[in-house]
Amino acid sequence: MYLEFTLMPTYQYICNECEHAFEAVQAFSDEPLTTCPECGKSIRKIYSNVGIVFKGSGFYKTDSQKTTNPAPTSAQQVLRQRQLNLSN
Numbered sequence: 001m002y003l004e005f006t007l008m009p010t011y012q013y014i015c016n017e018c019e020h021a022f023e024a025v026q027a028f029s030d031e032p033l034t035t036c037p038e039c040g041k042s043i044r045k046i047y048s049n050v051g052i053v054f055k056g057s058g059f060y061k062t063d064s065q066k067t068t069n070p071a072p073t074s075a076q077q078v079l080r081q082r083q084l085n086l087s088n
């Protein structure tokens, strides 16, 4: 099955000098930003988030909530079904 997805890390920075806050979408390989675009002084990273964008049929973007329903042990069910088929 073909599945393509793109990782898009988003970093939030805030300036130590003028408290200008902004987001920057950077690749993992990019150097982290260190200077404020407003005043050129040092900034600090306050938050980072990785959004995953799926490209493909049958996929849709979900939020961070995950269903915690315990999955049935489908392997055992398959084995039982096979034994039933063999006994016929």
Ligand SMILES: [Zn+2]
Pocket (backbone or CB within 6 Å): 015, 016, 017, 018, 019, 020, 036, 037, 038, 039, 040, 041
């Ligand atoms: Zn600044």
